[in-house]
Amino acid sequence: MTPLRAALALLTTVTLASAAMAEAPKTDVAKSADHPVLKRFTGSVLAGYAQQDWEQRSFPDARGVKKDADEFTNPVALEGKVTRLFYLAPLGKSPLEVYRNYQQALAAAGFKVTWQCESEAQGCSKAYFALDKYERMKGMHWAEGDLPATGSEHAGSSWSLSGGISYEQARMLVGTLANGGRTLNLLLFTSVAENTHTGRAATYIEIVEPKAMPTGQVTVDAKAIGQGLQADGKIALYGLFFDTGKTDIKPDSNAQLDQMAALLKAQPALKVLIVGHTDNVGSIDANLTLSQGRAQAVVAALTQRGIAAGRLQARGVANFAPVASNAAEDGRARNRRVEMVVQ
Template sequence: MTPIRAALLASLILCTAAFADAPKTDVAKSADHPVLKRFTGSVLAGYAQQDWEQRNFPDARGVSKTENDKFANPVSVEGKVTRLFYLAPLGKSPLEVYRNYQQALTAAGFKVTWQCESEAQGCTTAYFALEGSERAKGMRWAEGNLPAADGAHAGAAWNLEMALSHEQARMTVGTLTSGGRTLYLLLFTSMAENEYTHRAATYVEIVEPKAMPTGQVMVDAKAIGAGLQAEGRIALYGLLFDTGKTDVKPESAAQLDQMVAVLKAQPALKVFIVGHTDNVGGVDANLKLSQGRAQAVIAALTQRGIAANRLLPHGNAGFAPVASNAGEDGRAKNRRVEMVPQ
């Protein structure tokens, strides 16, 4: 008996009758991702979705040839993350499942970054590089386990969670354009745990890149005062606006209250309220937008009791970026309102 086979047998668990069967229904509150439907008859046994997180994908070099169980050059992608774990119908081979996913992805315009279909191409290394325990964090699982499907191991079963393996493993990684967005997609198919289950398992991870939601951290009065003294300005990302609009959103109230506290604590302080945009759109439109937002903030401050003669608006459009506009993260940082002492 090989060491690998011995290890698989050692991982057998005894299950109560209530949980000895494979899941028959999807895990609660789960669904296929809109861009990729499941292999026919599969059960969505594991599911997680995070509005904003960071995931690592292999680049075109695939797995490392010098480090064990590592991707050669993992690329970090941030955005909305969906993770799905499927069990195919009993008796369906990993090859049949994988080829069907390949066909569907190709038809949808999938662009392959890297893929493997054998141990020689790096699939075993890719299996370990997936870091199954890390990727399983936060996933919800259907009730059930993975029972053996042959008479020689009747009564044996394995844990369901991330029950992938390097047996008949195949992986494809790449990008898919949908609705004007470029999504990152990783798909790994193999035997579910080992050959005795007679099932194929598929893990899918899809990242929809986007900037981290801003405006969730308010700058308090003490920090505003310190920033004005140390830097001569303070950026206030807690002032929120809808895209292309100048109205201050109600969620900005807490930040406005902290600005008022600073101005009331320093009666002699006069400030510019400076609006900034990213580089999306024309210069004239962005000048008008940034000026309008600065004026809207001043209106909100005067409504809270600050004299108008202490406040001057200025629209700076995108002429003073604090980050690169090449990506959405940078553009989000550039869209801001600042207080600057006069």
């Protein structure tokens, strides 16, 4: 046993509360829910929950864990909407029973396995330590309760609910699941909840859904616009916002429009094209009309800020000039843009 594991085993023997006070959670943590693609094992309590609109997580690839270290061999960075769930199974349900039920449900839904382990020899305890506790605990919200001992040997003992998976009877399943035209990445880890004295099985799940990072959250200032135009003759501006399929410019665009106008006022001889771009969703004719309408809306907003109409021309080019693949949402988000181009 490594020093880290020995220290962990010692910590799990510490009594945290009296039997009279310790009680396992009976209801789900507030403001939580099962993920739509995977329902809980019957009778389980959703005791820990976190959801981030856009974040990065690391999953193992097909090589699993290293033979000589408690680490994934080749961790794969995944980005998108991240949901993390921690379930406590009912008393009397073994980790194996829980794991097999999840395994069968996922297989029936078309789950494609990237890597799995079901024993110490296959690296399950290493996988437990590779699931960095600090990272998986970050931002988690927990239900009220503890993990009390259920046998007489440790009567009166209980352990902290938070983070309560273990390397005892551990099993891990990692892979992908197609859902609604998207491919979701899913990691499932089932084990004894904290230690054998709790008499419970725990399951930790991470689901990463592909999603474009929210853009337009940084306004490009007048100086940066000028530098971009000087260096490349054009600059893409993602701080200009429109509703899907609409040409009316949204109020959130005002900060970016002010900076565009400031640059044009600082360089009174400068004439520019305002070029609208779309992704490839919809017909070319519809996207030509949409991109032209958006470009015209930006021109109108700049003239309202005192820029002479003769210095501006609006052009819509639909999806004729992509800067990324339209196969995924993050690429489509980059392609939906407005550019300033030096005439």
